[in-house]
Amino acid sequence: MQARFPPGILPAVLKRAVCMSLAITLWAAPALAGEAPDRTHQVLSRVYHVDKKYKSMMGPSSTDRFQLGDPKKDELVWITGYEAVMVGADGETPMAQEFMCHSNLDIDPMAHRDAVAAEPGISGRLFTLSQGQFSIRFPPGFGIPVRSSEPISLTTQVLNLNHDPANFDVRHKVTVHYASEAQVKQGMKALFQKSAYGLALLEGKDGHFGMQHGEGHKMEGTGCMEGKNASDHTYDDGMGRKFTGHWVVKPGREVNRTPVTRIMAVPYDTTVHYIAVHLHPLAQSLELIDKTTGLTVFKSKARNAVGKLGLEHVEAFSSVEGLPVYKDHEYELVSVYENTTGEPQDSMAVMYLYMLDKRFSPPR
Numbered sequence: 548m549q550a551r552f553p554p555g556i557l558p559a560v561l562k563r564a565v566c567m568s569l570a571i572t573l574w575a576a577p578a579l580a581g582e583a584p585d586r587t588h589q590v591l592s593r594v595y596h597v598d599k600k601y602k603s604m605m606g607p608s609s610t611d612r613f614q615l616g617d618p619k620k621d622e623l624v625w626i627t628g629y630e631a632v633m634v635g636a637d638g639e640t641p642m643a644q645e646f647m648c649h650s651n652l653d654i655d656p657m658a659h660r661d662a663v664a665a666e667p668g669i670s671g672r673l674f675t676l677s678q679g680q681f682s683i684r685f686p687p688g689f690g691i692p693v694r695s696s697e698p699i700s701l702t703t704q705v706l707n708l709n710h711d712p713a714n715f716d717v718r719h720k721v722t723v724h725y726a727s728e729a730q731v732k733q734g735m736k737a738l739f740q741k742s743a744y745g746l747a748l749l750e751g752k753d754g755h756f757g758m759q760h761g762e763g764h765k766m767e768g769t770g771c772m773e774g775k776n777a778s779d780h781t782y783d784d785g786m787g788r789k790f791t792g793h794w795v796v797k798p799g800r801e802v803n804r805t806p807v808t809r810i811m812a813v814p815y816d817t818t819v820h821y822i823a824v825h826l827h828p829l830a831q832s833l834e835l836i837d838k839t840t841g842l843t844v845f846k847s848k849a850r851n852a853v854g855k856l857g858l859e860h861v862e863a864f865s866s867v868e869g870l871p872v873y874k875d876h877e878y879e880l881v882s883v884y885e886n887t888t889g890e891p892q893d894s895m896a897v898m899y900l901y902m903l904d905k906r907f908s909p910p911r
Contacts, residue, residue: 585627585726586724586730587722587724587725588615588723588725589720589723590613590701590720590721591638591718591719591720591721592609592611592701592703592719593718594636594716594717594718595607595609595705595718596715597646597707597714598712598713598714599707599711599712599713600707600708600710600711600713601648601705601707601708602706602708602893603648603706603893604793604893607704607705608702608703608704609702610700610701610703611701611703612698612699612700613699614695614696615693615723616695616727617695618695618696620695621694621695621696622695622727622729623692623694623727624692624694624725624728625690625691625725625728625735626673626691626724627689627724627725627726628682628683628685629652629674629676629682629721629722630682630721630722631676631681631682631721631722632644632647632681632720633646633647633718633719634717634719634720635716635718636716636717638718642717644681645706645707645708645852645855645857646706647676647677647678647705647706647719648677648706649676649702649703650674650676650677650702650703650704650719650721651672651675651701651703652672652673652674652699652701653671653673653700654671654673654693654697655698658697659671659697662693662697663692663693663694663907664907665692665737665904665907666904668812668814669739669740669741670742672740672742672899673691673740674823675823675825675897675899676823677825678827678857678858678861679826679858679860679861680825680860680863683821683823683863684724684865685820685865685901686820686866686867688867689735689736689737689738689820689821689867689901690726690735690737691737691740692735692737692907692909699723701721703718705717708855708856709855709856709857728909737903737907738821738901738904739901739902739904740899740900740901740902741812741899741900742897742898742900743805743810743811743878743897743900744805744807744880745792745803745833745880745882745895745896746790746791746792746794746805747790747791747794748788748790749781749789749791792897793893793894793895795892796829796886796891797886797891798888798890798891800885800886801882801883801884801885801886801894802881802882802883803882803883803896804881805880805881806838806878807835807878807879807880808876808878811872811878811900813872813876816874817872817902817905818868818869818870818871818872818902818903819844819900819903820865820867820869820901820902820903821863821864821865821866822835822847822863822865823863823898824847824849824861824862824899825861825896825897825898825899826849826858826861826882826894827884827895828856828858829884829885829886829887829888829894830858830861830882830883830894830896831883831884831885832847832881832882832883833846833849833880833883833896833898834846834847834880834881835878835880835898835900836879837876837877838876838879839873839875839876839877840876844870845864845870845898847861847863848861856892869903872900880896880898882894882896
């Protein structure tokens with residue numbers, strides 16, 4: 548049968564890959580002054596055959612595992628960036644980025660903490676890329692320290708919201724940027740990742756996550772609205788309430804507020820040097836507010852595709868100077884969705900905050 552391609556998609560060379568994934572370590576040119584030398588590690592996901600529509604978290608997925616640098620040396624390496632694009636079965640032909648549900652890079656947080664004396668309580672999620680943001684590069688001089696012996700897990704998943712019928716092949720092409728400690732001529736500053744994510748109430752009274760009854764007067768609005776779960780992943784706040792981080796937005800405008808002080812768990816006063824944002828189509832913005840000062844820490848605006856479901860761009864934040872965050876401040880996350888489709892749609896709202904690890908010292 549001849550493959551049919553949706554409009555605007557370049558046909559891929561439809562040869563099936565013999566192996567499920569391919570990993571290649573490449574050397575790049577020396578870095579500019581003040582930057583870490585750049586090495587790259589590429590991974591190709593398995594080939595995904597798209598034959599129908601797939602909503603968020605429902606498309607085919609797979610996981611690959613790899614290590615950075617020389618595992619036998621067990622050296623310290625600094626991850627400085629992460630990129631993911633959609634390509635055809637040949638691993639090169641560009642495909643529409645709307646087929647990316649997400650590309651997640653993870654580590655074992657407990658093993659990582661022991662390996663590099665990382666900040667306690669860190670998340671196992673290093674990066675998430677999705678529609679609207681396909682690249683993360685930290686400011687010069689910043690990176691996430693890992694050991695070359697640490698296993699790293701890459702999970703990729705496909706999305707297809709617009710094309711039915713469908714008959715084509717795609718795969719994720721992922722690039723991790725890093726430098727070894729031996730290459731770094733000037734001291735690197737360590738980052739660790741904390742998340743702030745929106746939640747919707749599924750069960751229980753009072754929609755404020757992790758807050759005792761009556762504390763809601765500290766938060767504006769109605770908190771997390773009662774909604775329908777769009778996945779099997781739920782959160783229990785220990786106060787008789789159940790929440791979801793992947794909820795359904797009804798037609799119309801939705802403003803959802805979540806207290807995220809407990810979720811972020813800022814360990815000490817520090818600075819945020821990069822913020823990546825994960826949203827779903829129809830999102831308008833995501834804002835982190837310091838409720839103690841009343842000031843916005845960062846507000847990301849999203850640009851939706853015209854004439855179809857999809858995000859074309861989601862604003863990120865990057866800075867050498869950084870944004871201050873405080874252990875004893877209260878924080879709130881506000882997501883805005885405008886569902887113009889006339890039917891319920893799935894949604895998420897996450898900020899990935901890369902904070903300065905003020906306690907890190909390279910293990911000897």
